Amino acid sequence: MSVLTIKDVAALAGVSPKTVSRVINGEPHVRPDKRERVLRVVGELDYRPNAFARSLSSSRSYLLALLIDDPASGYAADVQLGALMRCREKNYHLIVERVERVAVDWQNELSRSLRGLNLDGVILTPPLCDDTALAKLLEKAAIPFVRIAPSGAESASGYVRMDDASAASEMTRHLVALGHRRIGFIKGDPAHGATATRLQGFTSEMERSNLTTDPVLIREGDFSSRSGFVEADALLALPDPPTAIFASNDDMALGTLMAATRRGLAVPQTLAIAGFDDAPSSRVTWPQLTTIHQPKAAMAAEAVDILTNPEYRDHCADPNYRRAIEYRLVVRGSTDAGAGATPGAI
Amino acid sequence: MSVLTIKDVAALAGVSPKTVSRVINGEPHVRPDKRERVLRVVGELDYRPNAFARSLSSSRSYLLALLIDDPASGYAADVQLGALMRCREKNYHLIVERVERVAVDWQNELSRSLRGLNLDGVILTPPLCDDTALAKLLEKAAIPFVRIAPSGAESASGYVRMDDASAASEMTRHLVALGHRRIGFIKGDPAHGATATRLQGFTSEMERSNLTTDPVLIREGDFSSRSGFVEADALLALPDPPTAIFASNDDMALGTLMAATRRGLAVPQTLAIAGFDDAPSSRVTWPQLTTIHQPKAAMAAEAVDILTNPEYRDHCADPNYRRAIEYRLVVRGSTDAGAGATPGAI
DNA sequence: CTGAAAGCGCTTACAG
DNA sequence: CTGAAAGCGCTTACAG
16 A cells, blocks of 8 residues: 655655646646656655545546446457557556446436546447437536447547448448359347448448349347347248348357358358457357458547547547548458368468 | 535535435444435435545545456456446446556556555456466555455465366266267366366366276367367367367367367267356357356356455455355257257257 | 645544 | 544645
8 A cells, every 4th residue: 555645755856746746747837857856756666646636636537437238248348458458558447337228227327326436538339329318418427428339320429430331331242242142131239320330231232233132131130149040040941042141240140150050051152151340259160250350449449549638528529539440351261161271270 | 527515415414524424334323313314315416425535535445456367258258247246236336457467567567557546455367366476466555355266376365266176077977978988178278277177177087987088188278269179170180089078168169169160070979069167159159068157247246245345354364255156067069969959949 | 937725525533 | 422623645726
């Protein structure tokens, strides 16, 4: 326990506590020699200011909160990792809170939990990013927030996203280029903004390729592997089944692979399977999944950058704080047998 | 932003701030009528004490830290979820920090990051739970900690674990009962305590069953799916390959399944595969993995309970704070074709 | 450029 | 059982 305070440092450096404070916070108006003296003492003593005292007397807490709907998902883990690393770099701390919107009183419970914490900012992950009630709650509490991968619905806040529609189009193009004409599509949870966008990317690319999409080939899942299994099984039971299935996330693509394996279908020869997200689990099957790499960690790091910008608080609606990050098509064995033929390719 | 302070509550309730403080913290020596009056005002105003002021003036921070080696693992996600829920219940907050022990200066970086945070406690997850340098660092900083799933190596701290050895024995018994005699075993990362314990459970059960374990059937992985793939492939390339492979975690079992699928082997008919952990990904393949359900969330919740016990700080070595949680063998399709034959079983 | 004073919102230690 | 005083370790606003 550091019994070391700003006074100790001040005494040893022969300056006032206020001057030490100035140096620590990188404020101007300190003569170079004094600054240096303070820094040396800080280094020797390995002094760290008390975070609570700092927060109590100032308006900043150096604390960010990451709000998550489903902490067990691989998506959440990646986002959290990115946020964590950037927070560490910037000497911020990250509090993780789960928001269970099934509870009757979730809004009160959340605001109670966040209040008194003097948060510098909040990161909203899908599908929370599209919850208007949640956005209002934060606005009312005057806590700045940044949304990760929001759908079109706008609010006066910064966000970091990627272009889901063109990514889905690119994946579709990939399948068409492989010669597929009958392509099944499994939609995600209607509550997620990405569900509509990804579908739209798929259909628009199909039209662009002059391919009509048989309505029976479009099924509604909920982003779980179980739903992927069920919907894919329904597609494969069709009299004229698709030769490729584009599941709009990796979990459903895994479910699709399960259904294919159970039926003894050769993947990708008889059925090609594509996913979306590049979840860790997209690499643990044989064949591995072709997918869209979504730079979740990088998106979270960007979100931290925005939130820690002192300007952001007063300019939440500034387009400058609305950023897009590049995705990448990752071709693996589930669509292209050549892409994953050797153990070394894992 | 709550401009609401303890003084406001005190004024409205017609008592002193100190009395409000007593009520809020559940301290004794408050007349029932006053207590009730205070509680009513607190409810009406929806007052929450400022966490920073509280921490600054007292020795408690109501803040716990979860230290994680690999935040992207499913293991970490489960543990975090359990800790999160219990913290929420108890009005604690959880800070998550990644500990990268590859960095040269990781110890200083960590202590700098934790210092000034006045943590009430720290939860150590594998493999950090077995790091003696880390334990020493925390002891020196006088921060109480609880270890999750430590190996035998003792330190004066509470822990929550399960009996890895008997779980591994039970899994082995399951395989033997199915008629397997040549059973391959893939070890985990030697740095993890569980690696030795699980192997020991396997070998002791084999002996108990009067089965000699051919040394060539025991391979060393590192808990990654890639290592599972490589080691399983080596086992399957043997002139006399095993009829079952027990991979000592689910990721390696998935790698094993990949290797089997790539070779066109029928699972479980030609090769039975068993894992360990009951990771989310153990359910996304066909067949699904037989595994040991490790109650990670419950273990984390227990850890929070120990840490939030005010007695713990001064009695870290008390056996009372060393707890074991029950595991469960989960039989699925990768060892027993009947266990996962229908889509409904997912 | 520098510092003395006051205060952030609580709790601790003390007195009654 | 109850409260007035002092203080936790910083920063804000002010004065010079």
